[in-house]
Amino acid sequence: MFVYFLRRLLYTVPIAIGVSVFCFALIHLAPGDPLSAVLPESANPQLVAEVRAAYGFDHSLPEQYLKWLGHVLTGDFGQSTVTRRPVLDEVAPAVVNTFALAAAATLLGMSAGLLLGLVAGFRSGSTLDRAVTTVAVTGVSIPHYWLGMVLVVVFSVNLGLLPAMGMGSQGADTTFSLSADSLRALVLPAIAMAVIPAGIVARTVRSTVAEVRKREFVQTLHAKGLPPFGVFVHIVKNAAPTVLAIAGLQLAQLLGGSILVETVFSWPGTGFLLNTAIFTRDLPVLQGTILVLSMFFVFINLAVDLVQTMFDPRIKRS
Numbered sequence: 001m002f003v004y005f006l007r008r009l010l011y012t013v014p015i016a017i018g019v020s021v022f023c024f025a026l027i028h029l030a031p032g033d034p035l036s037a038v039l040p041e042s043a044n045p046q047l048v049a050e051v052r053a054a055y056g057f058d059h060s061l062p063e064q065y066l067k068w069l070g071h072v073l074t075g076d077f078g079q080s081t082v083t084r085r086p087v088l089d090e091v092a093p094a095v096v097n098t099f100a101l102a103a104a105a106t107l108l109g110m111s112a113g114l115l116l117g118l119v120a121g122f123r124s125g126s127t128l129d130r131a132v133t134t135v136a137v138t139g140v141s142i143p144h145y146w147l148g149m150v151l152v153v154v155f156s157v158n159l160g161l162l163p164a165m166g167m168g169s170q171g172a173d174t175t176f177s178l179s180a181d182s183l184r185a186l187v188l189p190a191i192a193m194a195v196i197p198a199g200i201v202a203r204t205v206r207s208t209v210a211e212v213r214k215r216e217f218v219q220t221l222h223a224k225g226l227p228p229f230g231v232f233v234h235i236v237k238n239a240a241p242t243v244l245a246i247a248g249l250q251l252a253q254l255l256g257g258s259i260l261v262e263t264v265f266s267w268p269g270t271g272f273l274l275n276t277a278i279f280t281r282d283l284p285v286l287q288g289t290i291l292v293l294s295m296f297f298v299f300i301n302l303a304v305d306l307v308q309t310m311f312d313p314r315i316k317r318s
Contacts, residue, residue, distance in 0.1 A: 212238045
């Protein structure tokens with residue numbers, strides 16, 4: 001297991017380097033001059049040269065990349081061109097807020113998806129199976145930003161039960177905590193984000209469990225007189241690797257794909273920060289946020305690979 005862990009960890013190194021190269025290139029591939037958000041159009045050549053030197057744009061691209069990477073490894077992501085604050089100070093609270101939202105949506109979506117998928121998988125071909133499949137397909141088909149607006153209209157505007165924007169009375173510019181205001185504000189965006197993962201997980205669990213139930217070893221377990229709960233445990237254990245892979249991908253997707261939901265609810269996470277950085281052309285913040293989210297995605301996939309081997313040791317030999 002330890003050797004497999006080291007091998008998988010080494011595999012992530014070139015991926016992480018590739019991600020860093022892409023994030024660095026982002027600031028140069030974006031349309032227009034990266035300094036256009038800092039300098040006025042009437043800036044004289046001397047001022048332009050001084051600002052270029054201050055931001056390190058007077059060096060070659062390889063030199064700029066190595067210098068930028070060295071700063072990133074020490075936690076220095078640069079400075080926002082809009083707020084003049086360190087990028088890390090902008091990104092850190094947004095990451096906490098997005099992680100809290102993604103964790104809540106994952107817990108809700110995985111719980112609902114697993115329950116519906118198991119029920120449908122063990123009753124495959126029945127009316128209940130068809131009903132669960134219909135619900136799952138409907139959940140996958142509903143745009144989460146549209147569902148978010150519907151939830152706001154129903155529970156915030158009409159019923160007045162839950163806050164529609166930000167983090168309740170704390171406003172939008174704050175960090176998530178386990179206070180009553182933050183938890184109440186978390187409910188609607190978490191539901192909006194959980195519907196699609198719940199549908200995907202339900203369909204995956206249903207098809208995986210139904211396929212495992214047809215294998216010969218299940219018939220053998222029944223023939224040997226194993227109690228129904230024991231057969232259930234064996235079926236779930238054999239279906240777990242596939243389900244874990246899907247669950248890990250959905251968590252990573254929720255961390256990086258929450259921009260629309262966070263914008264609808266003005267939730268101060270990475271999606272809301274990315275949206276703001278795009279419209280203000282704050283490229284250092286955009287660069288730092290994408291880098292952090294990409295690294296989360298890489299390491300979540302690594303964690304999923306390692307957890308899968310605990311359920312299916314054959315993966316280590318593949």
